Amino acid sequence: MQPLLKEIRNTPLLWMLVFVPTVLAAEAVLSNSHTLLFVLSVLAIIPLAALLSHATEAVAARTGDAVGGLLNATLGNLTELIIAIAALRAGQYTLVKASIAGAIVTNAMFMLGACLLLGGLRYHVQEYNRAGARLSSGLLLMATVALLAPSAVADLQHLPQDGSVIHKLSVGISVLLIGVYALGLLFSLKTHKELFAGAEHDKGEEAPWPIGLAVGTLLVITVLVALVSEIFVESVQKAGETFGMSPAFVGFIIVSLVGAAAEFAVAFSAARKDRLDMSVSIALGSASQIALFVAPALVLLSYVVGPTPMNLQFWPGAVTMIMIATVTASFITGSGRSAWFVGALLIFIYAIFALTLYVVPPAGQG
């Protein structure tokens, strides 16, 4: 525990951990003050994300960048999964689908773009492991094609209106996607793990945490993030209504940004240490994981916890945004080199998506 306590004492940001018990208490007492709960939950998520960043880097320091990146992506997406399950239970399927689409786009465009921009502001030109990035982006491209195939290629106009065909198709594809995800773990963690090793860097400065402490902290903080995130998602929706945001906008932008806050912290910190291998691995790996694991798991879980089953049918604009995000991320990371303007352009396209979604929400979203 000592390295952890020393870390907290030395990092003013982590003093904000005091907001974690505060928001949990406030939720019990003042469960109707949505704006207060929203602000408190964001304030609580920030230090949790930062601490998760430290713990993940401590594990990564002992296991190589890519495994650390994968670990972090899993835990970060666990948060998103828990948030989406809460929305699923409430039958908010527009919010769930928007948060799936938004998580892929946010990871592949905003997180990647912010990493390239933050790194590029400190280093003139950054180089990273091109083969690894090509592999990650190839997997992401195929994962999103698999996820979107029914929305993109099915001629759905003439189907029976009860949606039974779409539901059967969605379940079939969800089972296949989870099978592919398992194969992907076999591939990246066992048969070809050397392909996912990042470039070597100096670790320097800080003595690494013991592996037990690092893993333990990872687990505890993940649970806390989940608890606070649930308060967050409940309050942000009410806050969204107050500010005139549609459920599609709230899910696509707000839930995605906050749900991935922990991964942002790790990826940004790696970018500013010129370890773009790790940043790119987190951003693209996390987006792949949403498509291959979180989305199908939510479809299957909807049969257990939801009021009605959920399908994999996305609205046309979401399909286009996901495909643009994936192809652009693939193309950009294919060169293995980056400078600040590349990151700025990615963030800019993300901003245009957000602006469009804010001004023109999908039909029937209000």
Next chain:
Amino acid sequence: MQPLLKEIRNTPLLWMLVFVPTVLAAEAVLSNSHTLLFVLSVLAIIPLAALLSHATEAVAARTGDAVGGLLNATLGNLTELIIAIAALRAGQYTLVKASIAGAIVTNAMFMLGACLLLGGLRYHVQEYNRAGARLSSGLLLMATVALLAPSAVADLQHLPQDGSVIHKLSVGISVLLIGVYALGLLFSLKTHKELFAGAEHDKGEEAPWPIGLAVGTLLVITVLVALVSEIFVESVQKAGETFGMSPAFVGFIIVSLVGAAAEFAVAFSAARKDRLDMSVSIALGSASQIALFVAPALVLLSYVVGPTPMNLQFWPGAVTMIMIATVTASFITGSGRSAWFVGALLIFIYAIFALTLYVVPPAGQG
């Protein structure tokens, strides 16, 4: 003839050649037993495809991988062309268009994916000639864009209902496509043939066939494949109806898979010998050839042998599937490296396409 007879004696698979006369006889006697004819024709195509594989490799051994690959793609697509002409004569335009779209997708996703998977199960990481693959995939990308341009960019809602405009456009584009195909042969066989030469490999094991025997076997077997394929396509359609498959599914999946069986055998065998240059050249070259030669030839032939002219208008899902297959294949082969999971993912996307098409056929296909 001796090396050929020796080959047949030593390869149990080739003993199945006995089904070739069997199916031809059965077709004359039992022309209504569609399920029997279907099974027999598949059993006959398998050894023919294998023998074609040996003959093509024998020619390729003397001419370089890429020319052998081109030769094989031409002969394999000749089969597909003959199958499609039979459907054309019967006025089955949905089947013809689905088999064109399916042949491109099957070559670029399933054949490529299966080669990468089969090769990857034997070799940890496979490297291949990246410049050659980039060239092939660039040609494929442009060939499919040319083929799909009218379906994708034309605003067809307000046209006269007799389709005269689309037919004029289709004929014009078909003539242009065949002209480009001729330029492409000039390019790949004459002015820049050195770009299409594969990497060097040990030939080893078997003494190569004399060139005369190899070419003669190629020609004879191709004709036999065509004869058996015609029985196959007639029986598979009736069998398809029995199993509740739409003409679009039969054309896209079944006809494509069987029509390309001969190329599969060659490409798979090359992949398992770590000659991915040849596999990629066959898969992408064959898909290009469908787009640049088979499709426009069928449009022009429809004026001669069909009951009415056929146009180049594909249903929207087919356009999307072809574009996804082409862009994905281009991206995947751009790295010049492969491992088993990449192949598994390509096959998986192909399976999702098939599943979607089976569950949700295009409108008006029944």
Next chain:
Amino acid sequence: MQPLLKEIRNTPLLWMLVFVPTVLAAEAVLSNSHTLLFVLSVLAIIPLAALLSHATEAVAARTGDAVGGLLNATLGNLTELIIAIAALRAGQYTLVKASIAGAIVTNAMFMLGACLLLGGLRYHVQEYNRAGARLSSGLLLMATVALLAPSAVADLQHLPQDGSVIHKLSVGISVLLIGVYALGLLFSLKTHKELFAGAEHDKGEEAPWPIGLAVGTLLVITVLVALVSEIFVESVQKAGETFGMSPAFVGFIIVSLVGAAAEFAVAFSAARKDRLDMSVSIALGSASQIALFVAPALVLLSYVVGPTPMNLQFWPGAVTMIMIATVTASFITGSGRSAWFVGALLIFIYAIFALTLYVVPPAGQG
């Protein structure tokens, strides 16, 4: 002035400069002879474009290929901007939007393809700076995504019919696009200008012009091109009606080709001198500049000089053509190598686009 006069005396093409005063006089006297004015204005633009080519190369010789290319792209697009402003003033928004879409597609497909073809007919295989091309094509990809985002992702069916939402969105995005354009100039001219330096080549043959003469000639010729282009655009439209061309076809093909004539001359001449770095930089840079600067400037200018505001909503076929052109150009230039057939294919796809647009114009264009 002496090197300029010597240049004109030695180059028979430049003797056609006599058509410049001719067309200006004819416009004053015979302003109703549209076919005559059309022919004269084309005859006048050709030598102006050639002279602009010489002047730009003279500047480029002293500043490096890429800066020269950027300079040329700016001046070439200034012409297009002036042409579009004339159409804007007349309220011809279909023509303006078609010329924006057409300029991007013409630069990224036709100009690039013609450069690769012309260079490839003289040199067997041409190599160019791959990193620079990847950067240019990445910027182009993101610029067009930004421009097209509202057309592609907005679900516009259920919006109020007065278009107020689209106009607000278009103005917002136009301001963002111009901001990004300014950041891009900062990037390419200041912080990372070394990335845009072309490969070294022998200059040889001719003594370079003094920088003052080169810049002065550039400016004067640009103004003359603009004057003649305005006559051209007025007469070509009337000529278009005579030949049964829709405004969409005239804007997309004719205005784009003539508007970019000056850049064609420079890019083609560079390609034939094996300086593909400069050709690719001009073609892709010019297309980016249309998306990031000309298009948003026209939207904002429409509030000042147009009868009603113009928005950024393109017809679906234009969106598809722009995306295909951009992705194809990105893919083709990613390899850093070229041969004649690659150029021929790009020109061929452009021809199919033109044919489709001629035969099937977008709805409501007549």
